[in-house]
Amino acid sequence: MQQRDNQPSRLFLSILMALVLALSGCAGTPTKSGGVDPDPLEPANRAFFTFNETLDKYLIKPIAETYVDVAPRGARTAVTNFFDNLRYLNVIVNSFLQGKFSQGVSDVGRFVVNSTLGIGGLFDVATGYGLARHDEDLGQTLAVWGAGQGAYLYLPVRGPNAVRDVPDLASSYFLNPLTYVTGAVLFPVTALGIINTRANLLDETRIRDEAAVDSYSFTREAYIQRREYLIFDGNPPSEGYEDIFDEESEDESILIVE
Amino acid sequence: MREWNTPEFTLPGALRPAILVLCLVTAAAGAQAPAPEPEPAAESAGAAEPAAGPADPAQFDAAAATVNRLHETLLGVMQKAGEMGYAGRYRELEPVIAAGFDTPLIVKVILSRHWTDLNPQQQSDFITLFRRLSVATYASRFNGYDRETFSELSREALNRGRLLIKTELQRPEKKPVRLDYLMHKAGDGQWRIISVIANGVNDLSLKRAEYAVVIKERGFDALVADIQNKIKEMESGVTEPEAL
Numbered sequence: 001m002q003q004r005d006n007q008p009s010r011l012f013l014s015i016l017m018a019l020v021l022a023l024s025g026c027a028g029t030p031t032k033s034g035g036v037d038p039d040p041l042e043p044a045n046r047a048f049f050t051f052n053e054t055l056d057k058y059l060i061k062p063i064a065e066t067y068v069d070v071a072p073r074g075a076r077t078a079v080t081n082f083f084d085n086l087r088y089l090n091v092i093v094n095s096f097l098q099g100k101f102s103q104g105v106s107d108v109g110r111f112v113v114n115s116t117l118g119i120g121g122l123f124d125v126a127t128g129y130g131l132a133r134h135d136e137d138l139g140q141t142l143a144v145w146g147a148g149q150g151a152y153l154y155l156p157v158r159g160p161n162a163v164r165d166v167p168d169l170a171s172s173y174f175l176n177p178l179t180y181v182t183g184a185v186l187f188p189v190t191a192l193g194i195i196n197t198r199a200n201l202l203d204e205t206r207i208r209d210e211a212a213v214d215s216y217s218f219t220r221e222a223y224i225q226r227r228e229y230l231i232f233d234g235n236p237p238s239e240g241y242e243d244i245f246d247e248e249s250e251d252e253s254i255l256i257v258e
Numbered sequence: 259m260r261e262w263n264t265p266e267f268t269l270p271g272a273l274r275p276a277i278l279v280l281c282l283v284t285a286a287a288g289a290q291a292p293a294p295e296p297e298p299a300a301e302s303a304g305a306a307e308p309a310a311g312p313a314d315p316a317q318f319d320a321a322a323a324t325v326n327r328l329h330e331t332l333l334g335v336m337q338k339a340g341e342m343g344y345a346g347r348y349r350e351l352e353p354v355i356a357a358g359f360d361t362p363l364i365v366k367v368i369l370s371r372h373w374t375d376l377n378p379q380q381q382s383d384f385i386t387l388f389r390r391l392s393v394a395t396y397a398s399r400f401n402g403y404d405r406e407t408f409s410e411l412s413r414e415a416l417n418r419g420r421l422l423i424k425t426e427l428q429r430p431e432k433k434p435v436r437l438d439y440l441m442h443k444a445g446d447g448q449w450r451i452i453s454v455i456a457n458g459v460n461d462l463s464l465k466r467a468e469y470a471v472v473i474k475e476r477g478f479d480a481l482v483a484d485i486q487n488k489i490k491e492m493e494s495g496v497t498e499p500e501a502l
Contacts (some may be wrong), residue, residue: 210492211395213484214468221464229458234436238414238422241440241455244367245464246417 083122139165
């Protein structure tokens, strides 16, 4: 491992921060009903959505399906474990940033155990020792600190995102050991990571394609709700579940006003 | 909002124009964009009514019974999925879903402002169609058995007498799926499901967003046709999924 040239990294981070600053200024358009439109960038988002769907349909998805056919389940699990482990430094940092100290300590233990006994992260031994896997990132941390979601963003290649989740693109990049690896090995490893990630999403996208009459809004709503669920570590306030029933009377009163 | 400090680095001067362009692009894309506070939790006016009295255990039991009936039926069709086939699973699930879900209310919430644009015939047809969609979705998705189990996690009383039954679908060697059921007591005194939240994702909000787009862009009849197609696809097993 070798420290990369500092220039491109700084530039990358700067661009991301610029994006956040630029977009957070324009985020969230009030709607007629007084609520906030979660998707003020919809035209641009839809364009990127079409782009990604096309790229996926003709390139990434077929490769991922072949990969599932060819690689045995055990091997795929090991690959998933390996990349999860590489991403785990970002989880650790964000556990602490959210003030979850005992979780953070457990996450450090998990990373150490899986990196060593788990042979570079290929095997998830830590779960067996009671060091559960957590799902944290900088977007969740910012939410815990009180930042609003901001506009929904559908990014080329990357997919669903929101302004609040953009800084995590930088933190997960810099906290991933793979970032500091150079040389010929980088390309196949990165490619494997992408294909494996896509393969793990095949079930989800199949269910979406079966169920959705408008894939774009399906994906957006699912992403926004899923993020909310993760921010609250799987226990979002139950009132959120019933908002949709209590809004109804509001809607009707608006109809009358209009 | 956004009180976190920007890390110590400065934007290279070259990026300034880029930011400007970005802001212009986003402003244009967002059409009349500049906006105040993005406050996610839009408070629903008057939603703060207290739960109807202290939660009565008998009411909780009645609500949980509806959920259990659904789960038992699902397990039943999963275990005999092969011999029953899609049609058999559909027949078995239909009465349970018809009785267990408050489809008229669900549909009304999903179509939201469009509901009142429909005439009574369209409304009742749509309720029937949506019920068929729900049954078909369950029948096509729960098409095999791999030692899954359902268990109840907890119960909660919510606003306006609604109850929440939190459950989990456990699957060997796979992550469990959290299934939370929002229940209300219908006019006839029966506890019915009004929303299913799977791992935090609420099907109602998804459908509401989707249907609004389809109605806006292609009209209500196109939505009906789309849903009929979905049901047909599931019937014919075009998209027959692997076992859950």
